[in-house]
Amino acid sequence: MKKLRIIVLFLCLLPVIIGFSQSSLKFSQDSVQIFVPDSIVNSDTTANTPIHRYQQTISDKEVWKSVGVTQLYNLTMSSILLAMPEEVSKWPAETKLYWPRIKNQYINSFTKPPVFDNDLFFINYIGHPYQGAFYYNSLRSKGATIAQSAIFNFSQILLWEYVWEGGMEQPSIQDLITTPILGSVLGELAHRATIELRKKGFFWYEKVLVTVINPSYVINNGYK
Secondary structure (H helix, E strand, O other): OHHHHHHHHHHHOHHHHHHHHOOOOOEOOOOOOOOOOHHHOOOOOOOOOOOOOOOEOOOHHHHHHHHHHHHHHHHHHHHHHHHOOHHHHOOOHHHOOOHHHHHHHHHHHHHOOOEOOOOOHHHHHHHHHHHHHHHHHHHHOOOOOHHHHHHHHHHHHHHHHHHHOOOOOOOEHHHHHHHHHHHHHHHHHHHHHHHHHHOOOOOHHHHHHHHHHOHHHHHHHOOO
16 A cells, blocks of 8 residues: 555656656657747747747746646636535535545545546546646647647646545546546647637637637637
C-alpha cells in the first residue's frame, strides 16, 4: 500500500515535473497544423497563415498558467457538486462537509484501489470526457504536442480523483479511463475544429461554438 501511495503522489505531481522541465524541453514538429500564441510567433505571421512548429519551447510560466486554470475549473466543479443533490453528485448529503468522514475517505482513497462508481451515465461518459478535453486543451492551445497535452490531461484527472474528489468518494475506475482517453480524443477534435474556424476569423456564431467546445482556447487566447 505504501508503494501505491508513493506512485499516486508521484503521478499527481506530474504537472510540477512538467513545469520545471519545459524550460529545456524542445517541441518536435507536430503531425498537424497547430496554433501558436501570438506572443511567440514572428510579427509578419498572419492569422490566416498555416503554422507549423519546429523545436519551439513553451515557458514554465505558461505551463503554470495552465495548471492554475485547471485548478480553478476543479474548484468550480467541486462547488457545483457540493450544491447538487446526492442523487446527482453521489456525495452523502449529511456528511459532505464532515471532516472526520472526509479524513477517513482520503485515507481509503490513497490506500485502497479505485472502484466502479454508480454515477449517472451523463456524468461518466459525457461530463468526464468534456472535463478531460478542458485539461487537454489548457496546454494544447498554448502550442503543446498531442503527447504532452495527453500527459497533462492524465496528471490533472489524478489530481481531481485523488485530491479534489478523494475526500468525498473512492477514485473511480471509469473516470480514470474515460477522462484521459476520451478526453484527449475529444480535446484534439475540438482543437482541430477551432484551428479550422480560426483561419478566416471567427464569426459571432463560431465564437459561441468555440466557447462551448473549446473553452480552454478562449481562456488562453481569446478569439484570435
